[in-house]
Amino acid sequence: MNEKIAALLATGPRVANVGVSDFSESLAAQDVPVIQVDWRPPPKLDDDLAQLLEELG
Amino acid sequence: MSVRARVIKSRYVDSVVLMRLAERLTQLDSVDDAAALMGTAANKTLLQEGGFVETAPAAEADDLIVAVKAASGTAADAALARVEELLEQRTASAASRSARTLEQALELDPDINLATISLPGEYAASEARHALERGLHVFLFSSNVPLDDEIALKTLAAERGLLCMGPDCGTALIAGKALGFGNAVRRGPVGIVAAAGSGLQAVTSYLDSFGVGVSHAIGCGGRDLSEAVGARTMRAGLEALLADDATEAILLLSKPPSPTVAADLQALAEAARKPVICCFLGESGPETLDAAARAVAAAVGPTPQPVALGLDDETIQALAARLSPTQHDLRGLYAGGTLAYEAQLVLRRRGLSASSNAPLRGAPAFEGDGHVVLDMGAEEFTRGRPHPMIDARERRARLLSEAADPSVAVVLLDFVLGFGAAADPVGDLADAIESARRQASDDGRELVMLAFVCGTAADPQDIDAQKQRLRDVGAFVLDTNAAAVESAARLLSAVEIVAPPATATAGGAR
Numbered sequence: 226m227n228e229k230i231a232a233l234l235a236t237g238p239r240v241a242n243v244g245v246s247d248f249s250e251s252l253a254a255q256d257v258p259v260i261q262v263d264w265r266p267p268p269k270l271d272d273d274l275a276q277l278l279e280e281l282g
Numbered sequence: 283m284s285v286r287a288r289v290i291k292s293r294y295v296d297s298v299v300l301m302r303l304a305e306r307l308t309q310l311d312s313v314d315d316a317a318a319l320m321g322t323a324a325n326k327t328l329l330q331e332g333g334f335v336e337t338a339p340a341a342e343a344d345d346l347i348v349a350v351k352a353a354s355g356t357a358a359d360a361a362l363a364r365v366e367e368l369l370e371q372r373t374a375s376a377a378s379r380s381a382r383t384l385e386q387a388l389e390l391d392p393d394i395n396l397a398t399i400s401l402p403g404e405y406a407a408s409e410a411r412h413a414l415e416r417g418l419h420v421f422l423f424s425s426n427v428p429l430d431d432e433i434a435l436k437t438l439a440a441e442r443g444l445l446c447m448g449p450d451c452g453t454a455l456i457a458g459k460a461l462g463f464g465n466a467v468r469r470g471p472v473g474i475v476a477a478a479g480s481g482l483q484a485v486t487s488y489l490d491s492f493g494v495g496v497s498h499a500i501g502c503g504g505r506d507l508s509e510a511v512g513a514r515t516m517r518a519g520l521e522a523l524l525a526d527d528a529t530e531a532i533l534l535l536s537k538p539p540s541p542t543v544a545a546d547l548q549a550l551a552e553a554a555r556k557p558v559i560c561c562f563l564g565e566s567g568p569e570t571l572d573a574a575a576r577a578v579a580a581a582v583g584p585t586p587q588p589v590a591l592g593l594d595d596e597t598i599q600a601l602a603a604r605l606s607p608t609q610h611d612l613r614g615l616y617a618g619g620t621l622a623y624e625a626q627l628v629l630r631r632r633g634l635s636a637s638s639n640a641p642l643r644g645a646p647a648f649e650g651d652g653h654v655v656l657d658m659g660a661e662e663f664t665r666g667r668p669h670p671m672i673d674a675r676e677r678r679a680r681l682l683s684e685a686a687d688p689s690v691a692v693v694l695l696d697f698v699l700g701f702g703a704a705a706d707p708v709g710d711l712a713d714a715i716e717s718a719r720r721q722a723s724d725d726g727r728e729l730v731m732l733a734f735v736c737g738t739a740a741d742p743q744d745i746d747a748q749k750q751r752l753r754d755v756g757a758f759v760l761d762t763n764a765a766a767v768e769s770a771a772r773l774l775s776a777v778e779i780v781a782p783p784a785t786a787t788a789g790g791a792r
Contacts, residue, residue: 227443227521227522228443229417229419229442229443229444230419230443230444230445230518230522231522231525231526233395233396233419233445233456234456234457234497234498234522234526234528235457236395236457237456237457237458237459238395238396238419238456238457238459238461239391239393239394239395239396240394240396240397240398240461241381241384241387241388241394241396241397241413241418242397242398242400243384243397243398243399243400243409243413244296244398244399244400244401244423244424245296245297245298245400245423245668246296246298246299247296247298247672247702248400248423248461248462248702251460251701251702252398252459252461252701254701254742255459255460255701257459258391258393258394260379260380260381260387260390260391260394261379261380261381262380262381262382262383262384262386262387263380263381263382264294264401264405264409265292265294265344266320266342266343266344266405267405268344
């Protein structure tokens with residue numbers, strides 16, 4: 226048996242919520258510890274830089 | 283009428299907040315319509331198509347675009363000037379702690395063990411990878427994630443011993459806690475692994491109504507049982523539930539998997555040391571979601587009685603007699619994809635063929651007339667919008683347009699309650715149901731509305747009040763989705779007996 230999955234099932238979720246903030250509120254309403262991550266889109270990369278990063282990838 | 287748009291640079295807000303902003307703007311006096319979207323290329327096209335802008339505004343994906351149609355230019359400008367204030371109302375109600383990045387969240391709480399991710403599809407995979415690399419299990423709600431990315435994420439999760447639920451995973455219940463959309467279900471001995479979000483919600487709600495609880499329900503995402511993904515998450519979930527002491531019997535639930543994947547899962551189920559029931563809807567195992575719930579409940583206790591089979595004959599006959607001769611078609615307007623799928627299966631067993639945007643395997647292509655069952659949570663209905671379990675706007679519009687179609691006799695609607703869903707799913711559609719029935723009535727037609735409410739007594743929305751509201755606006759409420767569809771099919775059969783459809787109607791065999 227996988228220990229990490231067993232631990233999740235045993236202890237229940239402690240959550241970082243990335244995206245729709247309503248889901249954080251739903252989790253909080255169920256007494257699930259949750260931290261909302263205020264995500265925003267990454268800055269648009271210059272095409273040459275994106276290509277370089279891809280190659281380094 | 284004046285149309286004005288405003289771009290707020292570097293202000294990212296999620297799709298649900300955008301929906302509320304648009305709603306609040308629309309409610310302002312002298313505003314006819316409003317849109318609030320992030321400045322992606324696709325969204326700018328949507329604004330042009332909606333008549334909100336003539337040319338695409340200069341905006342990037344992290345810029346907020348707000349546009350209004352108002353009685354005058356002054357009124358439009360006044361509405362746009364209130365955007366920050368309306369957004370602040372929202373922020374003030376957000377209760378949870380927040381961080382700017384995943385790393386910062388982990389610094390604030392090093393015991394975080396799972397990331398729930400509901401970003402636009404193009405960004406979702408990289409955030410999910412990021413989370414898995416930091417040792418977190420992932421619940422990936424986002425759809426539109428490329429297949430190759432899904433395989434890579436699930437492979438990485440397996441290497442690290444983590445669960446990757448999704449992409450396109452709507453529902454999970456881990457230790458009784460709902461992730462994404464999920465109902466307040468009692469805990470107990472049944473474990474579920476499902477690639478069928480609303481199907482999982484229906485099954486867990488039915489189990490709850492039988493008095494049978496759920497240990498854990500693990501979601502996989504709609505593509506997990508494809509040949510390419512090979513049920514990576516379902517296998518991991520099954521293994522975990524087989525090892526879990528609290529789980530006595532297991533249900534594997536999905537729309538039809540790839541044949542080789544289905545055979546592999548069946549073999550695992552048969553070899554398992556606990557009862558494992560495979561319900562591959564329309565393919566093998568229990569034929570409906572309530573039958574699946576009964577089957578797995580019977581593995582842990584007494585077999586629950588089948589629930590009522592829908593409207594009684596007297597009601598069916600009375601309704602059939604009130605329909606006009608033009609009315610012979612069904613429209614299913616579903617928020618739940620698996621519920622739409624189950625509806626098509628029940629109709630097919632009754633000898634009725636329905637076209638759909640999400641058709642059964644081997645079903646005819648979508649035609650738009652005859653019987654139609656729509657999955658309104660599918661991508662084509664949710665571009666730039668939240669899911670219909672949260673955002674009723676698209677379903678309201680569709681319901682009103684169907685009411686104007688003289689061929690429509692019966693409309694099937696689902697209302698999914700629970701965490702993550704709208705605060706008042708029935709309330710969001712109730713006036714549209716009333717208007718649709720009144721509009722049909724003014725044209726001399728009776729429009730029959732059959733509804734299924736998916737939820738439990740412990741859900742935040744008050745299921746009894748939701749059902750009563752539906753009855754108050756003239757809809758019939760059935761105990762299961764299958765019973766609602768069965769009732770619709772029996773009504774349509776009764777119509778054929780009372781008044782056979784004119785041979786001139788389009789479509790031929792139905």
